[in-house]
Amino acid sequence: MKKAMTVVNVQRQSGAVLLVSLVMLLLLTIIGLSAVDITTLDTRITANSRDRSIAFDAAETALNVATETIAPGNSLPDSSTTGFQAAVMADNWWQSTDATWWGANSKDVTNYNGRSAKQNYVMEQPVVGSGLKVKDKGIGGPPKPETRFYRVTARGEGPGGASVHVQTIYARKVYNNAAQ
Numbered sequence: 001m002k003k004a005m006t007v008v009n010v011q012r013q014s015g016a017v018l019l020v021s022l023v024m025l026l027l028l029t030i031i032g033l034s035a036v037d038i039t040t041l042d043t044r045i046t047a048n049s050r051d052r053s054i055a056f057d058a059a060e061t062a063l064n065v066a067t068e069t070i071a072p073g074n075s076l077p078d079s080s081t082t083g084f085q086a087a088v089m090a091d092n093w094w095q096s097t098d099a100t101w102w103g104a105n106s107k108d109v110t111n112y113n114g115r116s117a118k119q120n121y122v123m124e125q126p127v128v129g130s131g132l133k134v135k136d137k138g139i140g141g142p143p144k145p146e147t148r149f150y151r152v153t154a155r156g157e158g159p160g161g162a163s164v165h166v167q168t169i170y171a172r173k174v175y176n177n178a179a180q
Helices: 016-069 099-105
Strands: 118-124 146-157 163-175
Touching: 016 118, 016 146, 016 163, 099 118
Parallel strands: none
Antiparallel strands: 118 146, 146 163
16 A cells, blocks of 8 residues: 655745744743843842941940940040030931041941941030029929930941941939030
């Protein structure tokens, strides 16, 4: 028995499979490039978040060191104390200062568990009313202590350059001009 031979006319093929394959390859390339771009963006976001977190930790550490400096049992800061500003500074003054100002007018904190973060702080006194110290006026009895308010602003800088500022108000009672 003889088999019938089928003849395929090569000239009638138009290359549709090749065209579909190239379109699919183009789509896969676009998807791959998008995935790489998204991964790169996620890496940058994570690095910036980590840098800002380190800067925040540094600023918070500087704030804690500053409040320990003016805690009871320590001498009161004065114009000879590094990082102490004897006058009240304008609100949000730290937004217009640069690293050079901080280097010249603040106290650097160097013990930050070996991390590569820069931190410093500035203390201001007084911060209430017209610049006068606030006194508790008691009726009768012994005189009340004088309360001094210090605004402490700390700046932390992460290894990537992120800068974070934190502030607190610290109240310190003084009895007869002696620290208590």
